Amino acid sequence: MIRRYIQLAIALFFLQSSFAQPASEKWDLRKCVEYALEHNISVRQADLQIRFAELDLKQSKLAQYPGVNFSTNAGYSAGRNQDPTNFSLTTTGYFFNNYSLQTSVDLFNWFTKKNTITARGLNLKATEAGVEKAKNDIALNVAVAYLQILLAREQINLASSKVTQTISQLESTRKQVDAGKLPELSAANLESILALDSSNLITAETAAQQSLLQMKALLNLDAATPFDVFTPAADRIPVENLADLQPETVYNLAISNMPQQKVDDLNLQSAKKSVDVARGSMYPTISLFGSLGSAFNSRAEEIKSRTSSILPIGTVTVSGTPYTVLSISPFDSYTTGKIGYFDQLNQNFRQSIGIGISVPIMNGGALRTAWQRSKLNVKQVELQKEQNSFTLKQDIYTAYNDAVASLQKFNANKKAVEAAQKAYDYALKRYDVGLLSTYDLITTQTNLQQAKSQLLYSQYDYLFKIKLLEFYKGQGLKL
DSSP states (O other): OHHHHHHHHHHHHHHHHTTSOOOSSEEOHHHHHHHHHHHOHHHHHHHHHHHHHHHHHHHHHHTTSOEEEEEEEEEEEOSSEEOTTTOOEEOOOEEEEEEEEEEEEEEESTTHHHHHHHHHHHHHHHHHHHHHHHHHHHHHHHHHHHHHHHHHHHHHHHHHHHHHHHHHHHHHHHHHHHTTSSOHHHHHHHHHHHHHHHHHHHHHHHHHHHHHHHHHHHHTOOTTSOOEEOOOOGGGSOOOOGGGOOHHHHHHHHHHHOHHHHHHHHHHHHHHHHHHHHHHTTSOEEEEEEEEEEEEETTOEEEEEEEEEOOEEEEEEETTEEEEEEOSSOEEEEEEEEOOHHHHHHHTOEEEEEEEEEOOOOSTTHHHHHHHHHHHHHHHHHHHHHHHHHHHHHHHHHHHHHHHHHHHHHHHHHHHHHHHHHHHHHHHHHHHTTOSOHHHHHHHHHHHHHHHHHHHHHHHHHHHHHHHHHHHHTOOOOO
């Protein structure tokens, strides 16, 4: 029976361990963070927002230059309409072709365009700071995932040690049972404990694999890609002294260093400039305009030649003799013909230039409403900035208090482990000489296991809280 349970425990351990593919290289935290900053989808999406903001800024700068539009059309007109050459009514169809080149530039618009450029420039800086915030968030998430992997592996070591310990006890107990010193129930109880310990080992292995998968997701690595992390000893992870991480000091540094606060400041400046833009749109705009144009019409004609002649205008009879009466001045007769395409374009070429004033009077209150909305948006951004600063301070103070509590728990748990280990050692000695029941031995063993687990959790919880304070302080993340 004992051999079967030993084989079962070993088989389960290696079966679960086989789920992980061997990685050619173990990644440390720095490499994980660098890879995540380059490949994480959230960071890449944030980087795209910079490109959008750059396009908006570029467009607002180009809006300062004159607008130029060219248009042309060609077609055939039929039916009753006005002849464009002599303005008479006609029903004869004709072909036409028109060209137009127009330009306009704002001379004065109450600095609307200038303020728009400033606002969009601030938006671009806010977006860049937003990318830094996204990178900070990813770096922090990667560090948390890294610590979770380390904790999960410590749990594996603890569970594996427990399995080995139970197997050793079961072997010793089985010998005493075979010798008649202990009842069969003692071995049966330990076999049950061994099965439970083996299950806990598999659970710990599964948790470690899940932690690795979460890290792969943060790194945007394919789930099937071989991956492993370097596992430093928890007591060798550098941490700053808690006394040097006073919350008010950390908060003052975070206000100056954290990207979110920079985003809030830039968003507020941009919102205030947007108020100026909205107010300027309610005032008149003075602009300079000009245009060039020409046209062609298939019915257009011109005089090709002129002939002058004196023509009879009637007769008179004098004393019975008829005489032809001629005109005093010669009459002109004209020969006409179609005007050529390019000749028409040259003849019909027209130009115009002028100054225009656009005064918004009645527009359904759209401009005034936009101005009022922009002022409300400033209030909203101010409140968001206040909320973010308040949340940051709360997070820092909470992290500090949690770190203090974690340190106290860690110290208390170390004493608890020492006491539980001493109790277990005494219990094991008494059990070996038959002075302690299997149930009591299992109880002390369980207490030791729980004490070690609590010690691990408090240790890594303390590490995380300290690293969080170091992160807010602007020291980055180091493991």
